[in-house]
Amino acid sequence: MTRRQQFINALKAKGLKKTDDEFASLVSENLISPFTVELPLIIKKQAEELISGLYELRETPDYLEFYREQLERQGISDPGNKSIAMSYDVHWDAEQKKIKLIEINTNAAFLFLSDPLYTAAQLPFPVPGFSVKDLIQCFENEIQLSTAQKSRTLEKSKRIAVIDEEPEQQKLFIEFLFVQIVLQFHGWDCEIFDYRKVDLQKFNFIYNRYTDFYLERPDASVLRNAFTSHQTTFSPNPFEYFLLADKQRMIDWHENRFWDFSPAFQKFKSIVTDYVPKAQLFSEVDPEELWKERKHYFFKPRNSYGSKMSYRGSSISRKLFDSLPHAELIRQEFVPAPEVTFDAPEGPQKLKYDLRLYAYRGQLQNVVARLYQGQVTNLQTKFGGFACVKWI
Numbered sequence: 001m002t003r004r005q006q007f008i009n010a011l012k013a014k015g016l017k018k019t020d021d022e023f024a025s026l027v028s029e030n031l032i033s034p035f036t037v038e039l040p041l042i043i044k045k046q047a048e049e050l051i052s053g054l055y056e057l058r059e060t061p062d063y064l065e066f067y068r069e070q071l072e073r074q075g076i077s078d079p080g081n082k083s084i085a086m087s088y089d090v091h092w093d094a095e096q097k098k099i100k101l102i103e104i105n106t107n108a109a110f111l112f113l114s115d116p117l118y119t120a121a122q123l124p125f126p127v128p129g130f131s132v133k134d135l136i137q138c139f140e141n142e143i144q145l146s147t148a149q150k151s152r153t154l155e156k157s158k159r160i161a162v163i164d165e166e167p168e169q170q171k172l173f174i175e176f177l178f179v180q181i182v183l184q185f186h187g188w189d190c191e192i193f194d195y196r197k198v199d200l201q202k203f204n205f206i207y208n209r210y211t212d213f214y215l216e217r218p219d220a221s222v223l224r225n226a227f228t229s230h231q232t233t234f235s236p237n238p239f240e241y242f243l244l245a246d247k248q249r250m251i252d253w254h255e256n257r258f259w260d261f262s263p264a265f266q267k268f269k270s271i272v273t274d275y276v277p278k279a280q281l282f283s284e285v286d287p288e289e290l291w292k293e294r295k296h297y298f299f300k301p302r303n304s305y306g307s308k309m310s311y312r313g314s315s316i317s318r319k320l321f322d323s324l325p326h327a328e329l330i331r332q333e334f335v336p337a338p339e340v341t342f343d344a345p346e347g348p349q350k351l352k353y354d355l356r357l358y359a360y361r362g363q364l365q366n367v368v369a370r371l372y373q374g375q376v377t378n379l380q381t382k383f384g385g386f387a388c389v390k391w392i
Helices: 003-013 020-026 042-059 061-066 068-073 114-121 132-145 173-185 218-228 238-245 248-252 263-275 287-292 318-323
Strands: 032-039 086-093 098-105 159-164 189-194 205-208 233-235 279-281 297-301 329-333 339-344 347-360 363-372 385-391
Touching (some): 042 086, 061 068, 086 238, 114 385, 132 173, 132 233
Parallel strands (some): 159 205
Antiparallel strands (some): 086 098, 086 347, 347 363
8 A cells, every 4th residue: 555545544544534536636646755764863953953942032032123123114013922833944964964944934834744644654753742632732822822812802712714825726735624624623613715715703713824924915905904903813924924934034144233233142143053054135146146156056035935936056047047036036055955765666766855844933843854856845756745754
């Protein structure tokens, strides 16, 4: 039996009721890798250090003060709650024996599905004690922290809407369905909506998987108003995205003006030096210099997701380079994706991978690998997809 079929069976066992044909369409052929990535346990220690360190920096009062004017200009204030389903995506440098941060996400996919993934493989979770029940507790914590809950008279019933753009068309719609049945099992009313069709008056919690991170598009104005006025709890939300996941932060963390702002920042400098590659805005670099040095960098948008408009500098043509919207891009120190060779029926298969470190607040929750071939992660590679991690 394939790992994919084992995964589907695990979903069925956990209560997701769909026909075999429905599962076949919901779990794409290359969503689940048949392989397991074996890695040294030191990665877990480094992951915990990276996540707890950056989150402690984010919690420092002077960190909020440093960004106060920018937040005010953007009309974003602290909603009280944090962000569920965050991830810190990293590459493992086996030579230096060090993880390197590629990006931070505030609405990372596959966290809930990592439970049936490891169940299907009959492998222990990389973070001992991980469970879906703990994820439900994160929702509970978010409600308790949220300013919206303190100012709202909606009864204490737990009514949650999972939102995205045309959710049924998303590659991971299966995760939304799994989230729904898990929340319902734990006493929540849960429905799934396109972000344009949700009635915010009926829900006291929005599990926000929509990738307009600042809710800036005109058709998201109702969501934006509900968030900025603290009428409804959003998690993830624009405030948390700004503080950690906006790629401008990875630029700021390497600038003297940031470190000179407060002595309280100094204890975190080694975390950035050790784990965060340098990044810079395209607009701050002469285009010809940028072109000459391109092989040392990876180009990506400041605010995007899913590897959209992301390019390895060494692979880009001059014509494409000149056509890029330079004002919207950053260059990031290139950290090559590690590769591993697996035995497959067709013969040896060499695949790249990154590691997705899921976290809530400053705590590592679980780890999965994403296997692929090509420039960027994708769910199109044969034998690729989400994979278990086993410590050795």
